[in-house]
Amino acid sequence: MAAKDSLLQLITETSTNLPPDVRRAIKKAQIQEEFGSRAALALNTIVDNIVSAEEDVQPICQDTGMPTFIVHCPVGFNQIQFQRDIEEAIVEATKLGKLRPNSVDPLTGKNTGNNLGEGVPVVHFHQWERDDVEVKLILKGGGCENKNIQYALPTELPGLGRAGRDLEGVRKCILHAVYQAQGQGCSAGFIGVGIGGDRTSGYDLAKEQLFRPLDDVNPNETLAELENYIMETANRLEIGTMGFGGKVTLLGCKIGVRNRIPASFYVSVAYNCWAFRRLGVVLDPATGEIKQWLYRDYEEKLQRPENAFSTDGAIVLQAPISEEQIRSLKVGDVVLIKGEMHTGRDEIHKYLMKHDAPVNLNGGIIYHCGPVMLQDDDGTWHVKAAGPTTSSREEPYQADIIEKFGIRAVIGKGGMGQKTSDGLKKSGAVYLNAIGGAAQFYANCVKAVKGVDLIEEFGVPEAMWHLEVEGFPAIVTMDAHGNSLHKEVAEDSMVKLEDLKDPVFAS
Numbered sequence: 001m002a003a004k005d006s007l008l009q010l011i012t013e014t015s016t017n018l019p020p021d022v023r024r025a026i027k028k029a030q031i032q033e034e035f036g037s038r039a040a041l042a043l044n045t046i047v048d049n050i051v052s053a054e055e056d057v058q059p060i061c062q063d064t065g066m067p068t069f070i071v072h073c074p075v076g077f078n079q080i081q082f083q084r085d086i087e088e089a090i091v092e093a094t095k096l097g098k099l100r101p102n103s104v105d106p107l108t109g110k111n112t113g114n115n116l117g118e119g120v121p122v123v124h125f126h127q128w129e130r131d132d133v134e135v136k137l138i139l140k141g142g143g144c145e146n147k148n149i150q151y152a153l154p155t156e157l158p159g160l161g162r163a164g165r166d167l168e169g170v171r172k173c174i175l176h177a178v179y180q181a182q183g184q185g186c187s188a189g190f191i192g193v194g195i196g197g198d199r200t201s202g203y204d205l206a207k208e209q210l211f212r213p214l215d216d217v218n219p220n221e222t223l224a225e226l227e228n229y230i231m232e233t234a235n236r237l238e239i240g241t242m243g244f245g246g247k248v249t250l251l252g253c254k255i256g257v258r259n260r261i262p263a264s265f266y267v268s269v270a271y272n273c274w275a276f277r278r279l280g281v282v283l284d285p286a287t288g289e290i291k292q293w294l295y296r297d298y299e300e301k302l303q304r305p306e307n308a309f310s311t312d313g314a315i316v317l318q319a320p321i322s323e324e325q326i327r328s329l330k331v332g333d334v335v336l337i338k339g340e341m342h343t344g345r346d347e348i349h350k351y352l353m354k355h356d357a358p359v360n361l362n363g364g365i366i367y368h369c370g371p372v373m374l375q376d377d378d379g380t381w382h383v384k385a386a387g388p389t390t391s392s393r394e395e396p397y398q399a400d401i402i403e404k405f406g407i408r409a410v411i412g413k414g415g416m417g418q419k420t421s422d423g424l425k426k427s428g429a430v431y432l433n434a435i436g437g438a439a440q441f442y443a444n445c446v447k448a449v450k451g452v453d454l455i456e457e458f459g460v461p462e463a464m465w466h467l468e469v470e471g472f473p474a475i476v477t478m479d480a481h482g483n484s485l486h487k488e489v490a491e492d493s494m495v496k497l498e499d500l501k502d503p504v505f506a507s
């Protein structure tokens with residue numbers, strides 16, 4: 001097997017098959033949540049999704065992220081050729097629908113369509129004195145990447161007060177990092193923390209921690225203690241899966257340290273969603289063949305839950321939806337969508353502010369989603385992965401767009417802010433939270449792709465796809481009466497964060 005084929009296998013497995021340590025953490029969370037709670041329902045959907053992705057060899061989440069490779073190779077190894085092999089494997093994986101075309105030129109807005117482009121993929125080469133090649137890969141999506149955060153100490157933190165230049169200050173920063181992510185990065189999540197370095201190397205260090213197996217023990221005793229403390233304490237925030245409230249908020253915490261210079265003291269936190277896709281292989285440098293898989297020293301099977309998303313008593317929504325039906329919905333209701341919905345994310349929202357919609361959206365449903373799509377030989381499009389994207393990015397536009405086009409329901413994840421909440425009330429619309437990352441689960445609800453608009457302009461993830469769905473479940477988390485589960489959970493978790501203000505580590 002040539003190196004390129006081995007790399008294609010690595011990419012495919014990383015995108016479609018979660019490693020056992022991550023599965024184990026999710027399984028543990030599943031047991032802890034109360035039967036029938038919203039968090040349990042979300043976790044069940046996640047588990048169902050993980051099983052489907054593995055069985056069907058399809059992306060766990062539609063956002064296959066920024067492909068980032070860490071390569072260790074022997075002295076004299078041809079890195080230039082290996083970089084080409086990686087790029088070819090990336091192009092192939094994209095063609096096969098294992099990766100979403102994710103590489104966008106920030107100046108022109110053009111999606112290259114094949115996941116290559118200036119600086120993409122990210123590849124870090126290191127030499128070592130072993131004679132084989134080790135390749136580690138992480139596919140970290142954008143929603144959780146947006147929740148990374150870096151603190152320059154000393155600083156003042158909401159709820160926790162002053163964070164000084166010591167272990168106590170570090171402790172407070174990490175807790176705040178978990179708090180500020182809420183459900184937007186598809187909690188329950190994993191964090192890699194870098195203490196020290198500069199702004200760049202601090203983040204590098206934080207991301208490096210994400211490559212540590214979840215069950216390792218930090219060789220530095222102080223950090224091992226801090227990791228344990230954070231794991232126990234962060235879960236007291238009760239943000240829960242998807243920010244629905246619940247016992248499990250954090251699934252893993254790994255902390256590294258690097259020297260700093262006297263003037264700077266950074267704490268950098270890399271937040272990774274539950275869809276923690278990282279794997280590795282050891283290759284024979286001569287043949288490129290896979291000699292060993294990393295992170296797979298044991299197996300961890302997940303059971304598909306019987307009825308992942310319990311929809312007993314669910315309300316069926318079908319466009320065009322009446323204002324009356326929308327106003328009868330309240331936070332906590334489970335809905336099942338049937339019929340047509342239209343995807344629209346960042347580019348579409350910006351576009352709709354100034355243009356007419358390509359289709360009639362009156363009474364309609366907008367889905368914040370950038371799917372993975374493949375076109376067959378006769379031109380028919382197929383949905384390969386289609387979970388929700390973080391809705392808060394559409395906050396500046398959403399209320400206006402709902403009003404302008406008479407939209408009745410918006411589906412996304414992570415919730416939206418006050419402006420949207422006011423807009424929902426005024427226009428008679430609801431915000432529906434789908435389970436983030438459950439891209440196979442939702443792709444299976446799509447019965448037909450009715451068409452697409454603006455694909456030339458915006459590329460596959462940002463186009464407006466017209467989808468026919470059946471039994472598509474979601475939860476009302478913001479209703480037309482000004483109620484918001486997201487606001488509630490953010491406020492409650494802030495009170496719990498304040499409880500963690502008192503010093504724990506002597507300085």
Ligand SMILES: O=C(O)C[C@H](O)C(=O)O
Pocket residue numbers: 062063141142143144184185186369370388389390391
């Ligand atoms: O880009 C996406 O499809 C989703 C993104 O990863 C997000 O979490 O918002």
Ligand code: SF4
Pocket residue numbers: 061062063064140141142143144184185186273274275387388389390436437438
């Ligand atoms: S949608 Fe959620 S699960 Fe998927 S990459 Fe974004 S944060 Fe992760």
